[in-house]
Amino acid sequence: MTELKGVLKPTFRAQSKQFYLLLALTTLTVLIGLAMVASASTVDSFKQSANAGATFLRQAGFAIIGVAALAITSNLPLGFLRRIGAIALYITLGLQLATVIVGVEINGNRNWLDLGFTSIQPSEFLKLGLILAFSHQLAQLSEDAIRNRQIWLRIFGASVAALFLVVALGKDMGTGVVMVVMLMGLFIIAGMPWSYTMGISLLGVGAAALLVIGSPSRLTRFDAWLNPEAADPMGVRWQYEHGTWALASGGIWGTGLGRSKLKWSWIPEVENDFIFAVIGEELGLIGAMVVILLFLALGLTMFSIAKNQANSFSRNLVVGVMLWVVFQGLINISVVLGLLPVLGVPLPLISAGGSSLISTLAAIGVVLAVERDRVKSLGRVTR
Numbered sequence: 001m002t003e004l005k006g007v008l009k010p011t012f013r014a015q016s017k018q019f020y021l022l023l024a025l026t027t028l029t030v031l032i033g034l035a036m037v038a039s040a041s042t043v044d045s046f047k048q049s050a051n052a053g054a055t056f057l058r059q060a061g062f063a064i065i066g067v068a069a070l071a072i073t074s075n076l077p078l079g080f081l082r083r084i085g086a087i088a089l090y091i092t093l094g095l096q097l098a099t100v101i102v103g104v105e106i107n108g109n110r111n112w113l114d115l116g117f118t119s120i121q122p123s124e125f126l127k128l129g130l131i132l133a134f135s136h137q138l139a140q141l142s143e144d145a146i147r148n149r150q151i152w153l154r155i156f157g158a159s160v161a162a163l164f165l166v167v168a169l170g171k172d173m174g175t176g177v178v179m180v181v182m183l184m185g186l187f188i189i190a191g192m193p194w195s196y197t198m199g200i201s202l203l204g205v206g207a208a209a210l211l212v213i214g215s216p217s218r219l220t221r222f223d224a225w226l227n228p229e230a231a232d233p234m235g236v237r238w239q240y241e242h243g244t245w246a247l248a249s250g251g252i253w254g255t256g257l258g259r260s261k262l263k264w265s266w267i268p269e270v271e272n273d274f275i276f277a278v279i280g281e282e283l284g285l286i287g288a289m290v291v292i293l294l295f296l297a298l299g300l301t302m303f304s305i306a307k308n309q310a311n312s313f314s315r316n317l318v319v320g321v322m323l324w325v326v327f328q329g330l331i332n333i334s335v336v337l338g339l340l341p342v343l344g345v346p347l348p349l350i351s352a353g354g355s356s357l358i359s360t361l362a363a364i365g366v367v368l369a370v371e372r373d374r375v376k377s378l379g380r381v382t383r
Contacts, residue, residue, distance in 0.1 A: 015368075015371065015372055015375050016371055016374070016375050018301055018304050018305045018308070018371055019305075019368060019371045019372060019375070021297075021301050022298070022301045022302065022305065022364065022367065022368060022371070023368065025294060025297050025298050025301060026070075026298070026349065026361070026364050028294065029291075029294050029295075029298070029349040029350060030063055030066075030349050030350075030357075030361075032290075032291065032294075032350060033059075033275075033347075033349050033350035033351070033357075034056070034059060034060060034063060035257065036271075036275055036278060036279055036282075036350060037055060037056055037059045037271050037275070037350075037351075037352045038053070038056040039257055039258045039260065039263070039278065039282060040260065040263050040270050040271040040275055040278040040352075041054075041055035041056060041059075041270075041271035041352060042056075042258075042263070043263055043264050043265060044265070044270070044271065047265070055271060055352055058352075058354070059352050059353075059354075059357070061354075062353075062354035062357050062358060063357060065354070065358055066357045066358040066360070066361035066362070067361065069358055069361055069362040069365060070361040070362060070364060070365035070368070071365065072362075072365065073362045073363075073365030073366050073368075073369060074365040074366070074368035074369045074372065075369065075372075076366070076369050077369075077373070078313070078314060078369070078370065078373050081132060081317070081366065081369065082136050082313060084132065085129075085132035085133040085134075085135065085136040085137075086133050086136075088128065088129040088132045088133065089126075089129040089130060089132065089133035089158060090129075091129065092122060092125045092126040092128070092129035092130075093126065093129070093158075093161065093162060093165065095113065095120075095122035095125070095126075096122045096123055096126050096162070096165045096166060096170070097165055098113060098122070099111055099112060099113055099122060099123075099165075099169075099170055100165065100169045100170065103170075104119065106119075107269070107344065109170060109171050109172040109344065110169070110170050110171055111123055111166065111170040111171070111172040111175070118354065120354070120355050121353070121355035121356070122355075123166050123170065123172060123175045123179075124175075124355040124356050124358075124359040124360075125355065125359045126162055126166070126179075127178070127179060127182065127324055127359065127363070128359055128362060128363050128366070130158070130159070130162060130179070130182075130183065130320075131182075131186070131316075131317060131320035131321060131324070131363070131366075132317070132366075133158065134155055134158075134183070134186065134316070134320070135186075135313055135316035135317045135320060136313060137151050137154060137155055138151070138155070138186070138187075138190040138312065138316050139311070139312040139313035139316060141190065141191060141312075152192070152196065155187070156200075159179075159183055162179065163176050163179060163180070166179065167211060168211070171215075172344065173211060173218060173343060173344075174331075174343030174344040174345040175344075175345065177331065177343060177345070178324065178327065178328045178331060178345060180204060181323065181327045181331075182320060182323045182324045182327060182328075184197075184200070184201075184204075185319070185323040185327070186316060186319055186320045186323060189316075189319050190312070190316060221341050221342055222341050224237045224341075225237075225240075225338075225340070225341035225342075228338070238268075239267060239268050239269070239274065239342055240274075240335065240336065240338050240342055242262055242266045242267045242277075243262075243267055243274050243276075243277035243336045243338075244277075244336075244337070244338055245262060246260065246262040246266075246267065246277040246278060246280060246281040247277055247280035247281065247288070247336070247337070249261065249262065249281050250280045250281040250282065250283065250284040250285065250287075250288075251284055251285065252284050252285045252286060253284040253285075253286060254280075254281065254282050254283040254284030254285075254286070254287055255281055255282055255284075256282060257282050257283070258282065259282060260278050260281045260282050261281075262277065262278070262281055263278055263281075269344075271351070271352040272346055272351045272352050272353060273332065273335070273342075273344055273345060273346055273347075273351065274336055275347055275350055275351050275352070276288070276291065276332060276333050276336045276347055276350075277336050279291055279350075280336075291350070292333065295325070295326055295329040295330070295348075296326075298322075298325055298326065299322055299325070299326035302318055302319075302321060302322035302325075302326075302367055303322060305318050305367060305370065305371045305374075306318035306319050306322065308371075308374060309370065309374060310374070310377075314370045314373070314374070317366055317367065317370055318367050318370055321363045321364065321366060321367050322367075324348075324360075324363065325348050325349075325360060325363070325364070328345055328346075328347075328348050329347060329348050331343065331345050332345050332346065332347040332348075332351070333347070348360045349361070
């Protein structure tokens, strides 16, 4: 207990207003997520294990581990984060490669490692590995054009390797989309030359088109999304159509927490990728807007933290995590609203799933570490 206090004391002692705001917003979002997982998962949990609270209890356990991860990463010195970037990337790439060799397939994606007592999704931790490694590499950009080209080549090579493992071999296009958006945003903000931006964008569009055309299931989902009025004998649109009905059923104020009708096996993955539909049904438009505003507030708070950083490494870390959390949230909500085809992307901090929750909390802990270091470097406490 004394050791735990020693870890937590520097984490929660007086820091900047942005530090406390990010911590509060993260805590509130996780608590909302736990409440919604408890509600959304009861039916499926009972069907699978005769225990309506099994999924919630498991998610609560993941939340405890995630908070511990946040407490640890928020106390890591920036120098240590610089040094472990490449190591973190190699380890997470290795774990992702392991999914190709000994991984298990869930919902068509071979993107999981079965540990016996639980399973992990390495691609969630790979996002953090990419941010740590690339933030350090991008911070080394200078006026030396030759050196810069070498840095960009290393970064692009690692990016292609990660995306190949996740999308082409792991068949997880949703996570691949999140990674592309996250990395492209980070590269552009870090000053990627315009010619590189255009070239990568064209290659990305071409690769995405080939991946969709080359996979009958992806092509069917994409066609069903483009033509919502067409006949759907295979039931491809079932998930987001029922998600839309759930949102419509909620009205302005919602049906009440725990009173969703569509969670009764009408929506696949209701406690995971489509939990926003249950939020809209049970908490109504008001509850859905609160969740959207929470992600907006998380993004603005991290943007404020990034803007205050004096060095590019710290700024890159915060921007990378900000793009990850905000854009993944935007993608998930857009899928539920029918604005994007079904991609299988969880809602950060809210959807059920240990890998997503723990990795996201660890990443936010890194942002807190950056802000803590800034306050410490000022030699004073902002009150």
